[in-house]
Amino acid sequence: MWRRVASLSPMISSSSPSRSLARNQAAFGLNIRESFATEISKPEEGAKSPFITFVLGGPGSGKGTQCEKIVETFGLTHLSAGDLLRREIAMHTKNGDMILNLIKDGKIVPSEVTVKLLQKELESSNSSKFLIDGFPRTEENRVAFERIVGADPDVVLFFDCPEEEMVKRVLNRNQGRVDDNITTMKKRLKIFEALNRPVIDYYKNKGKLYTINAVGTVDDIFKQVLPIFTPFEEQLKQSRHVNPKSPLVENSS
Numbered sequence: 001m002w003r004r005v006a007s008l009s010p011m012i013s014s015s016s017p018s019r020s021l022a023r024n025q026a027a028f029g030l031n032i033r034e035s036f037a038t039e040i041s042k043p044e045e046g047a048k049s050p051f052i053t054f055v056l057g058g059p060g061s062g063k064g065t066q067c068e069k070i071v072e073t074f075g076l077t078h079l080s081a082g083d084l085l086r087r088e089i090a091m092h093t094k095n096g097d098m099i100l101n102l103i104k105d106g107k108i109v110p111s112e113v114t115v116k117l118l119q120k121e122l123e124s125s126n127s128s129k130f131l132i133d134g135f136p137r138t139e140e141n142r143v144a145f146e147r148i149v150g151a152d153p154d155v156v157l158f159f160d161c162p163e164e165e166m167v168k169r170v171l172n173r174n175q176g177r178v179d180d181n182i183t184t185m186k187k188r189l190k191i192f193e194a195l196n197r198p199v200i201d202y203y204k205n206k207g208k209l210y211t212i213n214a215v216g217t218v219d220d221i222f223k224q225v226l227p228i229f230t231p232f233e234e235q236l237k238q239s240r241h242v243n244p245k246s247p248l249v250e251n252s253s
């Protein structure tokens, strides 16, 4: 479905982020001059573009939990940026230690690393419908994906949750994560406000953002998610991985 078309370096050129964004990124130790000696992939000519949903929200807002339900119902392929990064740590790859230190400190991993992991998953998958969870977390993430992968999201979900609730959930998550502690969580919330908000605003202005009130039971929240996918019914029905119980699958009986 994807093909590599050109090499790209450096990543940030005339479309570099605004000055305030650059200040934010500098404040959080991000290097906006990061160089991308990598290749761009684009969907093959004649091939249909993949259906992409980005899933945004603060730490503990319930992204992963809702993604599981979306996968179950609509058969999208779930790619969690955080899980892909944690896999690098567990596999002791060359970036493993660097990723671990950034995650422990509540910081964002350089976009080149994360986008390449996502790109590999997209390229090797047979699916044409993806749920990309926890990405893009910064404007730099967003621009890197656009330019390296060469695709735009069809839908952007934003799970809107008060900080107090997010803190409570993260501290009770119990998955043994190195970042699930109050010190890292405080840093993550600051970074979320400074770096993810501009991404949310970007998709709001593009008319692609769907804001979901992330307080309530898992099922109540999912009730808000369901109708968002209705306009994409036809595209989603074509998925090979759709659960037979999905409301989008016609009942043949």
Ligand SMILES: Nc1ncnc2c1ncn2[C@@H]1O[C@H](COP(=O)(O)OP(=O)(O)O)[C@@H](O)[C@H]1O
Binding pocket: 057, 058, 059, 060, 061, 062, 063, 064, 065, 066, 169, 170, 172, 173, 174, 214, 215, 216, 217, 218, 221
């Ligand atoms: N609606 C909800 N109400 C209460 N707890 C929730 C809800 N949704 C998820 N959780 C719990 O909160 C924690 C964080 O959820 P998770 O899906 O991992 O969030 P995120 O991926 O946004 O960090 C998990 O322990 C999860 O079981």
Ligand SMILES: Nc1ccn([C@H]2C[C@H](O)[C@@H](COP(=O)(O)OP(=O)(O)O)O2)c(=O)n1
Binding pocket: 057, 058, 059, 060, 061, 063, 064, 081, 082, 083, 085, 103, 106, 107, 108, 109, 110, 114, 133, 134, 135, 136, 137, 141, 179, 188
């Ligand atoms: N696009 C991303 C996604 C995650 N990361 C890093 C930094 C994040 O704090 C950690 C954990 O991300 P993850 O999405 O798993 O976290 P939550 O589910 O929101 O708690 O991974 C990143 O650097 N860039």
Ligand SMILES: [Mg+2]
Binding pocket: 063, 064, 082, 134
């Ligand atoms: Mg998560």
